[in-house]
Amino acid sequence: MKARIGDIMEIRELAERTGVPAKTIRYYEEINLLPSPSRKPNGYREYSEVDVDRLKLVTGARRLDLSLGDIKEILDLRDRQIAPCGVLLDLLDNKAKEINQRIIELQVLEKDLKQLFSLGLTFPADDVEGKNCVCHLVSQQAELESTYKR
Template sequence: MMRIGELARQTGVSVKTIRFYEQVGVLPPPSRMENNYRLYSPDTVDRLRFITHARSLGLSLREITAILALSDRGEPPCGEMLASLDRQIAAVNQRIADLQELRAALIDLRQRGNQVATPWTDCICALVRDCQV
């Protein structure tokens, strides 16, 4: 068993974040010592590492909670995990497409901005003001 500071050191997750994860239910409430200090089992380290890595992949706390709930009930969470990854892949693909569109618009504006023009009439500032990305 370990206290919250040790859990934070072992996982690289701040004490504040650990408390938040407990509050929102992604981490179960820990047992308490007589002085009300939190006590965590070694299993909490693995759970918190899973949460941290899933968050770094862009999964929401709602998705992570659903995956962990399945696991907690003894059900295989693999299908839910794969569905979450598929949604994240689709979201990343959309962001890439949006960024490519933005890049093209920026390049176009930059090229058009090389032309000498009257300020605020037909200069680059007017182009930026009037562009629709």
């Protein structure tokens, strides 16, 4: 039987309603993203619509690639009756900037890969030792990277 508003549900139904595996729900409880639920006499966890809403917020924030620590900060503010909107907006802005930087890095990587591929096509494909083939180019790339990081 499906839970209605105000009904209590077990972890299986919470998982079905939110798309979050029961194992993940237990983990979120362990790290205090979700409060420890009350338990039935048989030990089964009991959840309510409040837990559904909270878990949906966690799930949405994870889909936006917010860290569990960031999500905990948001939830802690809400738990203390403090609106987390400003903090969340800052987190979203920072995440967008981080993703933009990552896109730039990936574009540079794509360019490097295409250049290595084109150059690699000019080498023989049967050099077992890797001294005169594309393998050598990849090794040189690793050496260059380690030089730049020093």
